[in-house]
Amino acid sequence: MFSKGTKRKFSDGDEEISAESLVGARVASSYSLQRQSLLDMSLIKLQLCHMLVEPNLCRSVLIANTVRQIQEEMTHDGSWHMVTEAFCNPGQSPSERLVATEVLCRSREQDAEPKLFSVISYEGCREEEVVADETLCSVSVSDTVSDVCLAGRMGQCWEKSELSGVERDEEALEDSSLGSGEDEEIDTEDEASTKSPKTTGQVFGTFEIKNGSPGPDSALEELFSDVDTSYYDLDTMLTGMQSAPKMGPYDLLDSLAPSHSSPTIVSTPKCRSDLNELDHIMEIIVGS
Amino acid sequence: MMAGVGGGNDFQWCFSQVKGAIDEDVAEADIISTVEFNYSGELLATGDKGGRVVIFQREQESKNRLLSRGEYNVYSTFQSHEPEFDYLKSLEIEEKINKIRWLPQQNAAHFLLSANDKTIKLWKISERDKRAEGYNLKDEDGRLRDQFRITTLRVPVLMPMDLMVEASPRRIFANAHTYHINSISVNSDYETYLSADDLRINLWHLEITDRSFNIVDIKPANMEELTEVITAAECHPHQCNVFVYSSSKGTIRLCDMRAAALCDRHSKFFEEPEDPSSRSFFSEIISSISDVKFSHSGRYMMTRDYLSVKVWDLNMENRPVETYQVHEYLRSKLCSLYENDCIFDKFECCWNGSDSAIMTGSYNNFFRMFDRNTRRDITLEASRENSKPRAMLKPRKVCTGGKRKKDEISVDSLDFNKKILHTAWHPKENVIAVAATNNLYIFQDKIN
Numbered sequence: 001m002f003s004k005g006t007k008r009k010f011s012d013g014d015e016e017i018s019a020e021s022l023v024g025a026r027v028a029s030s031y032s033l034q035r036q037s038l039l040d041m042s043l044i045k046l047q048l049c050h051m052l053v054e055p056n057l058c059r060s061v062l063i064a065n066t067v068r069q070i071q072e073e074m075t076h077d078g079s080w081h082m083v084t085e086a087f088c089n090p091g092q093s094p095s096e097r098l099v100a101t102e103v104l105c106r107s108r109e110q111d112a113e114p115k116l117f118s119v120i121s122y123e124g125c126r127e128e129e130v131v132a133d134e135t136l137c138s139v140s141v142s143d144t145v146s147d148v149c150l151a152g153r154m155g156q157c158w159e160k161s162e163l164s165g166v167e168r169d170e171e172a173l174e175d176s177s178l179g180s181g182e183d184e185e186i187d188t189e190d191e192a193s194t195k196s197p198k199t200t201g202q203v204f205g206t207f208e209i210k211n212g213s214p215g216p217d218s219a220l221e222e223l224f225s226d227v228d229t230s231y232y233d234l235d236t237m238l239t240g241m242q243s244a245p246k247m248g249p250y251d252l253l254d255s256l257a258p259s260h261s262s263p264t265i266v267s268t269p270k271c272r273s274d275l276n277e278l279d280h281i282m283e284i285i286v287g288s
Numbered sequence: 289m290m291a292g293v294g295g296g297n298d299f300q301w302c303f304s305q306v307k308g309a310i311d312e313d314v315a316e317a318d319i320i321s322t323v324e325f326n327y328s329g330e331l332l333a334t335g336d337k338g339g340r341v342v343i344f345q346r347e348q349e350s351k352n353r354l355l356s357r358g359e360y361n362v363y364s365t366f367q368s369h370e371p372e373f374d375y376l377k378s379l380e381i382e383e384k385i386n387k388i389r390w391l392p393q394q395n396a397a398h399f400l401l402s403a404n405d406k407t408i409k410l411w412k413i414s415e416r417d418k419r420a421e422g423y424n425l426k427d428e429d430g431r432l433r434d435q436f437r438i439t440t441l442r443v444p445v446l447m448p449m450d451l452m453v454e455a456s457p458r459r460i461f462a463n464a465h466t467y468h469i470n471s472i473s474v475n476s477d478y479e480t481y482l483s484a485d486d487l488r489i490n491l492w493h494l495e496i497t498d499r500s501f502n503i504v505d506i507k508p509a510n511m512e513e514l515t516e517v518i519t520a521a522e523c524h525p526h527q528c529n530v531f532v533y534s535s536s537k538g539t540i541r542l543c544d545m546r547a548a549a550l551c552d553r554h555s556k557f558f559e560e561p562e563d564p565s566s567r568s569f570f571s572e573i574i575s576s577i578s579d580v581k582f583s584h585s586g587r588y589m590m591t592r593d594y595l596s597v598k599v600w601d602l603n604m605e606n607r608p609v610e611t612y613q614v615h616e617y618l619r620s621k622l623c624s625l626y627e628n629d630c631i632f633d634k635f636e637c638c639w640n641g642s643d644s645a646i647m648t649g650s651y652n653n654f655f656r657m658f659d660r661n662t663r664r665d666i667t668l669e670a671s672r673e674n675s676k677p678r679a680m681l682k683p684r685k686v687c688t689g690g691k692r693k694k695d696e697i698s699v700d701s702l703d704f705n706k707k708i709l710h711t712a713w714h715p716k717e718n719v720i721a722v723a724a725t726n727n728l729y730i731f732q733d734k735i736n
Contacts (some may be wrong), residue, residue, distance in 0.1 A: 034623075035569070038569055038623070038626075040627070041627060046627075053379060053381075053382055054374075054377065054379045054381075054405075054468070056468070056520060056632070057467055057468065057486040057487075058517045058536050058576070058632075059629075061515060061516065062537055062572065062573045062576060064515075065515055065572055066569055066570075066573065068515075070571075143403075148684055161662060189704065237516045
């Protein structure tokens, strides 16, 4: 299922690994794998903790701190930089990249800009693009690639049966200690490498009811100025958490900001029928 | 380690009683969530996930049964908290009792505080063993008598009746906590108490329910910056102006309420420097303190983190004076324990009456005791297999690798679903209560 060739590719790009010692390289790359698995698992945990009962704040804080730690370390040793490069490369086809879970969006082949979601909450989401992906439960806004990486990852982690992700993590963590030296499946898709503070805020933000967070997203604010976003946040979050419904074209329409002339929409093969429907609806509304 | 722990020679722990269903299928509501002796040790209270409180009372020692001390029997059972729904956040509020704390007894009735995630209640438990009979205006059923039938006047007489124990809520302290309450602690002035949630600590007066003082607030202005929460808090046993609270980063802050109304600036800060050689991604999580308890003397305090118990001298902030490893063999399993969430289990700890020994729980229904004087430790198991009356408990041992000796259990065979999170030690005697999921075990020392 996973190509070994890509593993070599991954470790080749890692500047920290000494070219001399193969063992050292394997240990280091295994450490990276373990670290990545830990990161994936942590993100899944953060998603799963939104349940009917208010989640345990202490646990969420500890997991979020762990994620932050991993991110910092990855930033320091350059893995993060390499990851964003790989991620943004439009020429690379998805099959060349290994994925840890099936949930990762394959839309990158179409556009340079990744289209990803955050299912957690609206607050903290910033500016321009409205994105849609039928594999995910809700719509949100994202600006830079780096911010979007993590946001989408978290949403994807939830939506597609997170069991698959967890199973993989379990396999990857057979040896409980890091750096065990075991060759395992690789997750190179490090969209999840960065845990932006924004996303952390989204996790903790659900513990608070906020009415209209002030921010640069003026376009959205106009649209929702008379809407109490706190209930929307919660609704979106809870709906996403419990039943993971797919966002249909109608929902997408609701979220489109009028000031944007051309909302970027993911076109995956699966999306095309939805896209046609969307066009149809747009026509009706525009009245052409 | 055949010798017992507890400050005496020839000291052995024996099974005394077990309360609770024997069923393999454990109902979620029956899971015990807190255990607490009262000040005299005569009463033992448990709270469960279903919001119920069960109080056991020790029967008087009879001269005929010298071999065992008085047994604990059910004294009162009542529903303390009900599940609620927070309509604003569309979230359920669990009825699970997080903590019970007794008030010192001041009259014939007993008082305790019980807390779920959001609300604290003061309960009065009182006995009624007399009933008035011979009313003039109503008959024994309570029905009003026909007035023209009343020809004489009599004085009602108090007659004995079967003992009835009533529990009634006297105060309800609500709407003061946005986050989940993890601790309550009665102050030594017996007038006030504190309640702590993840981000705030409030000080209440026992008589006043409509307001409380907020004395600690660590909520950041921007929740995105939240990296640390309050995990436990306790009032000093003698100094009513002093309290401590622990955090998820393994630190303890001691605060003096005389210094300021809002005790955001600590008077003392306790933290052990991290050992850089054992640093991992799980270091912070396992350093998170799950319980903090002052010694009865008030000179020391004990903290429980995931793998160890530490005793601190209040006069020394930079490191603990004693550290006891509870289950160090789990250190190599932290990743798995993180995955199955066991790493977030909150174990409690307790002192014995003389502060010479400490006790805490572990997995596989094991619990550990440490003698501070002899530095001896013992691992015991709460299980129905050792439940013959006055049966001596056999010390248990976990094999950490290599050859497993007979009677040892290997780390991989441990049942992580059988966790002992709540234990209590009688304030004066060597009697302990251990909560194992839905069962309450009571062990006593063997009287020679």
